Amino acid sequence: MSLYASFRKKLLSFDLSVDIEVSDETVSIFGFSGAGKSMTLKCISGIETPDSGLIMLNGRVLYDSERGINLPPQKRRVGYLFQDYALFPHMTVEQNIMAGMKIKDRAAVMEWLRRYELSDCIDRYPAELSGGQKQRTAIIRMLASEPDCLLLDEPFSALDVQLKWRLEQEMKELLKDISKPVILVSHDRDEVFRLSDRVGCMRMGNLEGIRKTDDVFDHPLTETEAVLAGCENIASAYRCEDGSLYIAEWNHRIAASGENICAAGIRSDKLSVHQISDSYIEIQDSELQRGLDGHSLVCRAKGGSGRLKCSIDAEEVCKYDRLYYRAEDMLLLKDDNHDK
Amino acid sequence: MLTFLSELDWSPLWISLKTGIAATIISFFMGIYFARYVVNARGRRKSVIDAILTLPIVLPPTVAGFILLRIFGLRRPMGAFLLEALDIKVVQTWLGCVIAATVISFPLMYHNAKSAFEQIDCSIIHAAETLGMSNHEIFWRIQLPLAKPGIMSGIVLTFARALGEYGATAMLAGNIPGRTSTISQRIAMVIQDGDYQTAGFWTVIVILIGFAIIVWVRLLTDKEK
Numbered sequence: 001m002s003l004y005a006s007f008r009k010k011l012l013s014f015d016l017s018v019d020i021e022v023s024d025e026t027v028s029i030f031g032f033s034g035a036g037k038s039m040t041l042k043c044i045s046g047i048e049t050p051d052s053g054l055i056m057l058n059g060r061v062l063y064d065s066e067r068g069i070n071l072p073p074q075k076r077r078v079g080y081l082f083q084d085y086a087l088f089p090h091m092t093v094e095q096n097i098m099a100g101m102k103i104k105d106r107a108a109v110m111e112w113l114r115r116y117e118l119s120d121c122i123d124r125y126p127a128e129l130s131g132g133q134k135q136r137t138a139i140i141r142m143l144a145s146e147p148d149c150l151l152l153d154e155p156f157s158a159l160d161v162q163l164k165w166r167l168e169q170e171m172k173e174l175l176k177d178i179s180k181p182v183i184l185v186s187h188d189r190d191e192v193f194r195l196s197d198r199v200g201c202m203r204m205g206n207l208e209g210i211r212k213t214d215d216v217f218d219h220p221l222t223e224t225e226a227v228l229a230g231c232e233n234i235a236s237a238y239r240c241e242d243g244s245l246y247i248a249e250w251n252h253r254i255a256a257s258g259e260n261i262c263a264a265g266i267r268s269d270k271l272s273v274h275q276i277s278d279s280y281i282e283i284q285d286s287e288l289q290r291g292l293d294g295h296s297l298v299c300r301a302k303g304g305s306g307r308l309k310c311s312i313d314a315e316e317v318c319k320y321d322r323l324y325y326r327a328e329d330m331l332l333l334k335d336d337n338h339d340k
Numbered sequence: 341m342l343t344f345l346s347e348l349d350w351s352p353l354w355i356s357l358k359t360g361i362a363a364t365i366i367s368f369f370m371g372i373y374f375a376r377y378v379v380n381a382r383g384r385r386k387s388v389i390d391a392i393l394t395l396p397i398v399l400p401p402t403v404a405g406f407i408l409l410r411i412f413g414l415r416r417p418m419g420a421f422l423l424e425a426l427d428i429k430v431v432q433t434w435l436g437c438v439i440a441a442t443v444i445s446f447p448l449m450y451h452n453a454k455s456a457f458e459q460i461d462c463s464i465i466h467a468a469e470t471l472g473m474s475n476h477e478i479f480w481r482i483q484l485p486l487a488k489p490g491i492m493s494g495i496v497l498t499f500a501r502a503l504g505e506y507g508a509t510a511m512l513a514g515n516i517p518g519r520t521s522t523i524s525q526r527i528a529m530v531i532q533d534g535d536y537q538t539a540g541f542w543t544v545i546v547i548l549i550g551f552a553i554i555v556w557v558r559l560l561t562d563k564e565k
Binding site for chain 2: 047072073074078088090099147185
């Protein structure tokens with residue numbers, strides 16, 4: 001099975017531009033709020049109509065602007081898990097699930113409920129369910145309608161932290177068993193890494209090249225990918241006439257080749273107060289901060305406005321004026337729209 | 341008192357109730373139909389139709405009555421056609437009462453139904469669509485049940501407004517005792533004649549009906565909770 005979507009849509013503040021092909025795998029779309037992620041799913045499911053393009057699912061044309069084809073959502077067989085689950089508030093769990101079933105099969109509903117440990121909730125209304133139970137109900141309702149692909153819109157954003165992790169594991173199990181194209185939209189890095197095979201970053205409506213999740217983590221190529229990979233220190237870079245790259249926020253100059261580089265980034269654990277190499281950034285106003293992931297040194301670059309974060313052992317606190325890094329750890333990031 | 345009651349002409353009560361019920365039934369179906377249409381419509385057409393359907397409630401009832409008279413008047417094309425082709429007379433008849441009350445009270449039904457439909461979370465409708473439910477199914481099984489509280493209060497307000505309609509009714513249907521003389525018109529008439537006893541009696545009746553409506557609405561909304 002495969003889902004192919006390539007379309008454009010003019011939105012208020014930017015143009016949505018999506019090219020995506022998903023086989024039986026989970027592809028994530030990562031991006032900040034308002035980047036156009038949900039709109040992408042709405043276009044694929046038929047809730048919204050793109051301006052131009054082609055959307056196909058298992059060889060069926062769902063949308064084709066050239067041939068004037070635009071199937072209504074009802075005929076697309078696209079499962080959609082909404083951010084707030086969108087359960088029907090006036091129907092019980094059972095009625096919610098039955099609503100989308102082509103053949104109203106009560107035994108099948110019972111089986112679904114048993115598998116998801118919801119048997120006790122069969123006659124409850126959505127308002128009487130916990131966050132996790134609501135999500136499971138919405139998942140069952142979606143699966144029971146026998147869709148050909150699944151679109152998951154920020155499925156964990158409405159949940160408490162502890163619950164979130166558990167349901168993420170459940171979702172992982174579920175996605176493993178399902179051989180259908182799945183698109184997961186999220187602004188949560190952990191979710192993306194734990195759940196997806198491949199990931200594409202979206203910025204200002206533009207979906208960048210989709211790459212293997214591990215590759216993105218190891219070698220982020222763009223600014224959004226660097227954020228996704230957990231790179232804390234990112235700053236714009238300018239190519240100077242002498243060929244070097246100048247990072248104004250850090251008042252730092254590096255010798256590096258490469259085209260279209262617009263930003264540089266370095267992970268906090270790749271910066272060190274010890275002299276691990278000849279490359280360093282001069283800093284001032286350093287301050288120790290305690291976080292969940294250990295201690296870090298937060299400081300300002302000397303002669304620049306940008307802040308830098310560096311992992312540090314709590315014992316080594318004293319005044320520093322240099323942060324060292326290995327040249328190969330400096331990420332050179334391209335413009336997000338590099339291939340457009 | 342007994343002689344007053346036994347000599348009283350009760351017809352205004354029945355004419356008012358009949359008019360109110362008929363107007364409410366017509367407004368109910370038309371209001372829901374147009375509310376659904378406008379909620380689904382887009383762009384300029386939506387605002388134009390919305391404005392036209394809302395107009396009767398901001399117009400003075402006499403203006404609405406005058407317009408209706410110009411439409412259904414026996415010497416006007418529409419009125420003449422109805423009389424000749426279908427033998428239907430609107431002016432000075434009970435049908436006129438119903439049409440006047442419907443036109444004036446309809447916007448209440450329409451508006452309540454419309455805002456009830458609009459308050460339904462879009463993602464619920466979208467979810468129903470992606471689950472493969474037909475538009476017909478979505479309307480009957482999702483939209484209508486979820487809009488029920490708003491529609492119920494629309495029914496009550498429409499009935500109350502239709503029951504008390506005076507201005508447009510007086511112009512279109514006139515005040516013919518036993519045929520088009522509603523409670524409101526009867527009160528106006530007897531006051532002109534200085535008959536404060538009858539006016540007071542009908543006032544009490546109207547207050548009782550109004551009170552009953554309020555209690556009924558309260559019971560309904562409490563049950564919803």
